[in-house]
Amino acid sequence: MxxxxxxxxxxxxxxxxxxxxxxxxxxxxxxxxxxxxxxxxxxxxxxxxxxxxxxxxxxxxxxxxxxxxxxxxxxxxxxxxxxxxxxxxxxxxxxxxxxxxxxxxxxxxxxxxxxxxxxxxxxxxxxxxxxxxxxxxxxxxxxxxxxxxxEEVVMMLATDLALHATRPGWRGSPALRVALATTHLPLREVADAITAGRLSRVLRILDAELKHWYGLPAPRIAVCGLNPHAGEGGHLGREELEVIEPALAALRAEGLRLDGPLPADTLFTPRHLEGVDAVLAMYHDQGLPVLKYAGFGSAANITLGxxxxxxxxxxxxxxxxxxxxxxxxxxxxxxxxxxxxxxxxxx
CATH class of the missing domain: 3.40.718.10 (Isopropylmalate Dehydrogenase)
Incomplete structure (x- = not known):
């Protein structure tokens, strides 16, 4: 009530x-x-x-x-x-x-x-x-x-459309929700901060909070890679192969719906965002410039966890x-x- x-x-x-x-x-x-x-x-x-x-x-x-x-x-x-x-x-x-x-x-x-x-x-x-x-x-x-x-909280920004997207009868454009694996870190420290433990904690919180706050029974989360082209098969960095992919595989075995790791330069396009409930970016300026371009002044920052x-x-x-x-x-x-x-x- x-x-x-x-x-x-x-x-x-x-x-x-x-x-x-x-x-x-x-x-x-x-x-x-x-x-x-x-x-x-x-x-x-x-x-x-x-x-x-x-x-x-x-x-x-x-x-x-x-x-x-x-x-x-x-x-x-x-x-x-x-x-x-x-x-x-x-x-x-x-x-x-x-x-x-x-x-x-x-x-x-x-x-x-x-x-x-x-x-x-x-x-x-x-x-x-x-x-x-x-x-x-x-x-x-x-x-x-x-x-x-x-132990862990998650920063997520959402456009104002995210406020209405799960209401009955809503026919607006898809909401854009972008969460961050790391928040306010110097760029040279980001790679060391991307660990399997951190990704697991962040993605479990994000999955649980999307279910709770947005009524999504099985949220679909797209995960960015850390490196250009998501590492290009290890040629542009090995974090995807050695850290991100194994962490996502373990979480999928728990039932989480996760796509990725995906190249960030193409993930934020309508075709790749279709059916996606939230995006997890690896660092602050990988995900937030896109969201702010899409909805600056009509978006909000949410602390999950x-x-x-x-x-x-x-x-x-x-x-x-x-x-x-x-x-x-x-x-x-x-x-x-x-x-x-x-x-x-x-x-």
Whole structure:
């Protein structure tokens, strides 16, 4: 039975100098019937960005666990986190790195305590967090994995069509879902990170989560090779022969429907994607440029394998757009809608 009220979603406001706070403000100016959204950030910052955009906004400060009502346009519930230093659009300040991480910690704690059904994240800036001394920080995905104490999570981006593709009567174009075997690694480290163990963990999570969230009884996953032409029979690299193919064969014996390893330069074409439910790319810039070309601004990032729902935007902090009013909240709307639908399904 569906819950009586829309799910509560914690929405972190991201890097304060970027477009995240104003995207949250733009979202607050619109009706959000699918979810009760609570921003996690500095109420004064949100009010300031709203004033700069000419948007009337009333931040409503709440404590985690306090009842969250469905907010009307222009009213935004907030779990407050104080900025460490004043913030100006487009001007990074390492003093606020701890603020950004605290917003994540508050959202994670709310999800784990049951005060929120999931979290949606506006973009943060990895460089300024590292510059502030938080060594080893590589991004939202890995931070959430470590905070939740899980061995492996999977980053998957999906176009907005993926939100509707399994609904009865849907006749739109096929959804494009691209998951990653590795996430935020320097390119020279990728080959060493592609192991049979990692591929097995990632593909089992991807298969299970596609079944759970998208209602696919036997998802078909196409797997990219690591090397050009998927190694050309070992002439352009042996990772396909020695690592990827044996791992896929073992998983097929478990019942997973896997195609590959396939050359990435031809896999992302309509003929090869026909009937495919998701693609597993070996590294970040092998798969995501294709997805973002197909649906940039109308796609969302999903973290699979966490104990709660997490989605995010498909773009970065866009410091050059911050404060100009030209930022597009489309991806944030998709991320919120997708998180709401996933939370409904989990409930």
């Amino acid at each position: 569906a819950p009586a009220e829309p799910p509560v979603l914690a929405l972190t406001t991201g890097e304060p100098a970027g477009i995240g706070p104003e995207l949250v403000v733009m979202l607050a100016a619109q009706s959000r019937p699918a979810a009760r959204v609570v921003a996690v950030g500095d109420p004064g910052l949100l009010a300031e960005r709203a004033a700069g955009l000419g948007i009337a906004l009333e931040p409503l400060e709440l404590a985690p666990g306090q009842a969250v009502s469905e907010a009307a346009p222009g009213r935004l519930p907030v779990w407050p986190v104080a900025l460490r230093a004043p913030s100006r659009p487009g001007q990074l300040d390492a003093a606020n790195a701890a603020y950004v991480l605290e917003t994540l910690d508050v959202a994670i704690a709310a999800c784990r305590a049951g005060h929120a059904a999931g979290m949606v994240t506006a973009p943060l800036h990895k460089g300024v967090i590292l510059d502030a001394g938080h060594a080893g920080f590589t991004g939202h995905t890995e931070y959430l994995r470590d905070a939740c104490g899980v 966490l104990p709660f729902v997490r989605t995010s935007v498909d773009h970065g902090t866009a410091l050059d757009l911050a404060g100009t009013g030209r930022a597009d909240p489309g991806s944030l709307r998709v991320a919120v809608a997708l998180a709401a639908e996933m939370a409904w399904r989990r409930s």
